[in-house]
Amino acid sequence: MDEVFGKGSVGRVIDEQMEAFTRTRIGERYVWDATGRIDVLNRLTDTDLDRMVTNGLREVALGIESGSDRILAAMDKRIDAEMAERVACGLVALGIGVKGYFILGFPGETQQDLDATVQHIRNLWDVSDRYTGDVRASVFEFRPYPGTPVWQTLIAAGHEADALLAYGDVDLTGDGAHESMRLRDEFNFSVGIQFGDVPLQRIRSTLAVLTREEHERNQGGEEVAA
16 A cells, blocks of 8 residues: 555545445454655545545544654655644544654754754654554664655765765664664664764754654553663
8 A cells, every 4th residue: 555645646546445445344353554655645625535544544644744844855855844743633533543653863953943943743743642543653773765855965065975875773772762762773774974064972862862752652651661
């Protein structure tokens, strides 16, 4: 169901798929997850979403990325933090889970931008606590990928391609991440370069705190030993 919300005419695609799901009674037998675009979901109605829930929709993964509108503009996301929160609220209110992806340390990010992202994540957790749908935050340290616009910007700024590809593991448990995070690559590999204004160690300590809080939420709020 990848990018089910983003292919062609959104309304037509959703209608065709939901008609097929209803006809084959998918929702009576299965649950399924999807990835979606926040700007597209922002245009859907509760009726559209209810129909997908009836047909088995369980969770939508969203590239929320940042709580700073300035950084979102730099990423060319074409959304703002308020829109992301509104969309997430609409999903969880209908019992649809949200897996939000976030990036810390994007080029040009300031401490204020970082703080806005941390607050954004906690706002979304607070929203989900009021509804049946859950919000899971998957937080990454920024790393550039060849072929992306930000890669070209970094190369033009004087970064060497080999250095931008020198991925290495980072152990965040010393900063407070739960031991279960140690071997999860999405949380602990890096090229070891500070791209924004925030020191790399502060990025990693913030990442560790957020991943630990997410782990504790997954454990039902129980106390987790370091």
